[in-house]
Amino acid sequence: MNILVTGANGQLGMSIRRAAANATDRYLFADINVIPELETIPLDITSPQQISKVVNDNDIDIIVNCAAFTNVDAAEDNMAAATLLNATAPLFMAKELKKRSGLLIHISTDYVFGLEQYNTPCTEEMKGIPSGVYGSTKLEGENNIISSGCDYLIFRTSWLYSEYGRNFCKTMMQLTAIKESVSVVFDQAGTPTYAGDLARLIVDVIERKKYVGNTGIYNFSNEGVCSWYDFAYMVGLLSKHDNCKVLPCHSSEYPSKVVRPAYSVLDKTKVKQTFCLATIPHWTFSLAICINNILKQ
Numbered sequence: 001m002n003i004l005v006t007g008a009n010g011q012l013g014m015s016i017r018r019a020a021a022n023a024t025d026r027y028l029f030a031d032i033n034v035i036p037e038l039e040t041i042p043l044d045i046t047s048p049q050q051i052s053k054v055v056n057d058n059d060i061d062i063i064v065n066c067a068a069f070t071n072v073d074a075a076e077d078n079m080a081a082a083t084l085l086n087a088t089a090p091l092f093m094a095k096e097l098k099k100r101s102g103l104l105i106h107i108s109t110d111y112v113f114g115l116e117q118y119n120t121p122c123t124e125e126m127k128g129i130p131s132g133v134y135g136s137t138k139l140e141g142e143n144n145i146i147s148s149g150c151d152y153l154i155f156r157t158s159w160l161y162s163e164y165g166r167n168f169c170k171t172m173m174q175l176t177a178i179k180e181s182v183s184v185v186f187d188q189a190g191t192p193t194y195a196g197d198l199a200r201l202i203v204d205v206i207e208r209k210k211y212v213g214n215t216g217i218y219n220f221s222n223e224g225v226c227s228w229y230d231f232a233y234m235v236g237l238l239s240k241h242d243n244c245k246v247l248p249c250h251s252s253e254y255p256s257k258v259v260r261p262a263y264s265v266l267d268k269t270k271v272k273q274t275f276c277l278a279t280i281p282h283w284t285f286s287l288a289i290c291i292n293n294i295l296k297q
């Protein structure tokens with residue numbers, strides 16, 4: 001099988017590079033910008049011509065789309081660009097794959113929720129009412145893939161972090177190393193997702209062909225529930241940055257352009273049953289692994 005990973009220089013893309021290092025399938029990694037030290041095919045997924053060429057030249061069976069407009073605040077001022085990347089480009093890939101009976105594995109987000117005020121874990125069937133451009137365009141991307149008629153797996157994930165790029169874990173490691181105190185919101189609940197765990201699931205689903213007959217949306221995060229405050233507190237603790245106090249604060253103290261989901265814990269019953277996952281690591285367990293890896297770098 002020939003697998004194309006788009007957005008391969010981002011957090012999840014880099015984690016898939018690592019998870020697929022010993023895979024028997026042939027993986028090709030693509031991104032809009034080529035980093036000289038990483039083997040990467042140049043590919044802008046907003047160009048249907050470029051998608052068609054890369055897919056046909058390399059006889060691609062599966063695309064794992066990790067590319068997205070992920071800057072939530074910037075999306076508010078760049079609706080056209082966010083729509084093109086998050087909603088239209090997935091449709092280009094879905095249409096190309098449908099022609100060859102291929103599979104699209106796409107990544108979505110808990111930001112498809114936002115305004116609906118749930119207080120129990122969100123299942124895949126629960127209606128999302130996004131609160132901003134990022135969430136709306138990601139939901140539109142999901143719907144475009146579904147209506148394209150191609151085979152797909154959409155993994156909705158939340159609070160993604162890794163050893164790569166910029167993310168909340170790395171920012172908190174830096175801040176708790178140098179500041180006496182840092183205030184973090186405690187009134188938004190969710191679950192962090194270590195990109196390494198999601199990458200391993202994706203590579204395993206491909207390797208064992210677990211996708212066959214399982215087109216659909218699947219939630220995936222680590223286990224457990226926490227606030228951003230708890231997440232930051234645990235980052236400081238595991239990094240042994242004992243001199244910095246992590247303090248809880250309200251979202252209203254950090255006005256932003258987008259209302260973040262107040263409660264976006266993802267229910268993972270479906271992903272566990274469908275892909276036979278006996279356990280998913282608790283978020284603190286995976287966080288410790290990631291922080292150890294970062295400290296070793």
Ligand SMILES: NC(=O)c1ccc[n+]([C@@H]2O[C@H](COP(=O)([O-])OP(=O)(O)OC[C@H]3O[C@@H](n4cnc5c(N)ncnc54)[C@H](OP(=O)(O)O)[C@@H]3O)[C@@H](O)[C@H]2O)c1
Nearest residue numbers: 007009010011012032044045067068070107109157159160
């Ligand atoms: N980060 C989170 O907290 C989070 C949470 C839930 C879900 N997700 C979803 O998870 C997926 C992966 O997120 P991530 O954090 O790994 O993203 P990321 O680190 O922002 O990586 C995205 C990659 O896509 C590339 N890209 C941008 N425009 C492109 C284009 N036109 N064509 C091809 N590649 C392009 C980016 O390149 P440049 O950097 O050079 O622009 C970057 O390498 C996304 O679908 C995201 O929506 C993320």
